[in-house]
Amino acid sequence: MSYLRSRITIEEYLNSITNRAKKNHVGSVLNTFNIFCNQKYNKSSQQILDDLSVEVKRTQSNDKVYVLFNQFKDWLLVDHPEIEYSFGKNQSLKRTIKARHPNTVQLYLIKIRSIFEEIGNIEINSRLFNKRVKVPKAEEEDPEPFTKEQMRLLLDRCSNHGKLKYMVLKDTGCRIGELVQLRKRDIDISKSPVELKIQASYTKTKKARIAFVTRETAPMLKRLLNKKQDDELIFGTSEDEYVATGTEKTLFAYYRKELAKDYPEFGDIYQSNGRHKKTIHSIRSYCATQCAEAIDETWGHGYIGHKKYLGQYIRNQKKMSEMFQRSENYLMIYESIEVIDQDERVKKLEEEQQKSRIDMIALTNIMSELAEIKADNAKKELEIKQLQNILGK
Structure with missing residues (x-):
């Protein structure tokens, strides 16, 4: 044949x-x-x-x-x-x-x-x-997630649409290839917190998973969804995942370059391989790090979809929602800062009230002293009058 x-x-x-x-x-x-x-x-x-x-x-x-x-x-x-x-x-x-x-x-x-x-x-x-065939062992470089301060610098530099996109990334821990495939039908805004279904076909592991967005992200996401059809891509610029992912990496590289002009750490590279320390995947690392800090590393890895840890959370969706809510304050950039500001205002008000109480006590003491002096003067005046009456006789 x-x-x-x-x-x-x-x-x-x-x-x-x-x-x-x-x-x-x-x-x-x-x-x-x-x-x-x-x-x-x-x-x-x-x-x-x-x-x-x-x-x-x-x-x-x-x-x-x-x-x-x-x-x-x-x-x-x-x-x-x-x-x-x-x-x-x-x-x-x-x-x-x-x-x-x-x-x-x-x-x-x-x-x-x-x-x-x-x-x-x-x-x-x-x-x-x-x-x-032996390949030399590579020097290990720890992945460098964004800090909260760096995340805010990035978000503040972006357009409103870009800001929302990166806020969804830092809340969900999505890979950029997963984010660009999300459609309106994958999001359930009726739930609290708002729930995203990341389809198996979108993921690297070919396993579907659930993710959520924080209360600071939800209002902006809902406004965007109001303008979308059910089957419409939310953030993807093309139906071709490869093209859409490439577009997002290019856009992130632009923001990174602009930020590096004012904040040099955004331009840092690893000496061993010449790659940037800050990539679009650093936002995913931020999510894992904050979730790990809120609860533990197993949750941090499992939530963002690492295969080794994912299974135990897929089996209990209610538990995932509860654990996300415990992680929410760690993930938020703006509302958490407002809470801190509010705490500072309360502290300042308490300090002012304490100072007022001290001033009132001091004023009360002064008034008491004045009253005693006044009473003493009245007593002396009475004694003088009595003495004058005696001498006048």
Whole structure:
């Protein structure tokens, strides 16, 4: 049956991917691998895969596969100023290849290995692969969530629509890819707190979950929903999740750049990988951190949808609502500040009242002293008159 092929090509594999975000990611990895193959061997990635497939069948050995992956790994870990490629609209921009972070290298190897197994029919033993192809361990960088002060600076810099969008993010802990897919029908404003149903199809884990918004966010969200149809996107700028997510990341990068002019910490980057410490995902980290501070870390991770912790909260929706309400004051930016201001006003009023009480006591003491002096003077005047009467006789 020669008319039925046992394998597909790399291009056919890429075209079979329907999810645009995944397709772009895999395409980027394959493009990098193709550049490596052309520079190192003067052959395309497809030719290399075909040659290795024949070699493995002939020799019954994967040794050359491990050699290839080691060379690719070493190539990824260094800069290549001699290699320039085009990108952007009409391919008008130029860029050279920079060294990849070890975590990125690991992801590239996993993806290329998967393609070799799926397309090239080359079985690769995991234990031997990990033993023969070693990637240096990456320096760990703790994710940096926004503080309340930084969140307020960001919110105050945005348009009203942008402010609402980021307030929903900090209340719900949504991934930006989840937020841009939310529709009016996913929100129940009849409940208190207002409830959002994040559909399984929206999430990275493919598990639906419930989230809520705080009382400071709810009025603005309700006003926006009044202008929307049930099936209409709330924040997404496109039905294409990949395009909408890219738009939001670009917009956030603009706000970050503007804020960094006045507040340099917004421009800070990690030395180990050159990435910004503040990204749109830092808002999600803010939500997890505040929920953890309000209750505990398990709740913080579970509420924002981390798979390891999510299950125990999915089973008890009422408990989730109660726990969110306990976390609400920690999540709020504006109303919590107003509460603090009110406490300060009360404290100031109490101090003024205390001062008034002290002044009243002092005034009472003075009045008492004056009364005593007046009585003493009256007594002395009476004694003088009595003495005058005696002398007059």
